[in-house]
Amino acid sequence: MGRKRNEMEEFSRALEVLLAGETLRLSDTSQDTLPSKIRHQLMRLSDAMAGSRERAARDQQEIREMIAQLAHQMRNPLANLESYLELLDMEEDPGECRFCLDAVKDAERKIRFLTEGFLKMARLEQRIIQIRKDAEDLEKTVLDCILQEQKAAEEKGIELLMTGEHPKPVRHDAVWLGEAVCNLLDNSIKYSPPESVVEVELTANEMFARILVRDFGVGIEPEEEALIFQRFYRGVRTRGSEGFGLGLYLAREIVRQHDGFMKVTRRRQGLETAIYLPEE
Known part of the structure; x- marks a missing residue:
């Protein structure tokens, strides 16, 4: 007891x-x-x-x-x-x-x-x-973003060029993923020289659909690949331009909530920024 x-x-x-x-x-x-x-x-x-x-x-x-x-x-x-x-x-x-x-x-x-x-x-x-994912046409989502950014591109004489295709529906929230893609396009237009090209490429494999935005702008420094997705981060080459460092951060958060990921690749001139979404 x-x-x-x-x-x-x-x-x-x-x-x-x-x-x-x-x-x-x-x-x-x-x-x-x-x-x-x-x-x-x-x-x-x-x-x-x-x-x-x-x-x-x-x-x-x-x-x-x-x-x-x-x-x-x-x-x-x-x-x-x-x-x-x-x-x-x-x-x-x-x-x-x-x-x-x-x-x-x-x-x-x-x-x-x-x-x-x-x-x-x-x-x-x-x-x-809440990200509401439905099986939707990824090409249409990307094309809507290109049309939305067309005016800003034309003001600088920049051509927005879309290549590739993705006929299979991909589960995504068209509104929020559209915001992420528009943020990438906005950055590319803002930091590209006049009379240049911003390319948007759609590709896919068995695991992922990829939206790649490629520009010929100012690019980033080698050590910045791990930094540019941080909140309010401004690249060394872009600090003299208007901006607050929110676009890529928001894009990554949106893509994460789609169970996807983002990747940036430095080029000799410009930058490639890619969104990867799971094929389901």
Whole structure:
């Protein structure tokens, strides 16, 4: 009787330790007895709770880093917005007023882009947005993206060239995968010279369908292949151009939620960025 009471007190203390969020340490968990099995289950519960606490701490740290990064990215557009609004309030010359208004609109556009990108990023990371995969025509999804980016390409005299084919339907969310492909095209157009070509190639094998975007732009440094998918990362060769380093990060998150992966390949001139989607 005294032994059972001691065991019950031991289990009660163990539960108090777990409820306090502390690490539980119990011995004698390997014997084939009921008390030993209970100790074993309590240790498993302790390990699971410790893992949950670690994940929660990582999530909180990531959120803090995201907010800090967003605040850093917002600083310049907000400062510009404030400055030009002050100038607009004092300026009487119509030409100068127009200049200030254009600058205000540009700052507002950048802030809106950052805000929308941040919200998409947070929702994708937290799985708030559900990727709904259906067997759809991959060629149509890619072609829709090319048509969407056509105007930006024409403004620089860039030809968007689509090659290859994929007649077999591929399970994907056309809206979200389209966003990923548009991000790749947007980057290629932005960092390519005028009067050049951006190629989009569709290929497939038994395991994967591949969407390859190839450009002849500024490219990246050798050490940047492992960095360019990071949130807010800007390549050394692109830091003088407009951008915030969100496009490739968002594209990779979208592709990951399609159970696919992305790969970048440096070329002598330009860059190849590929999306791989599983054939099901």
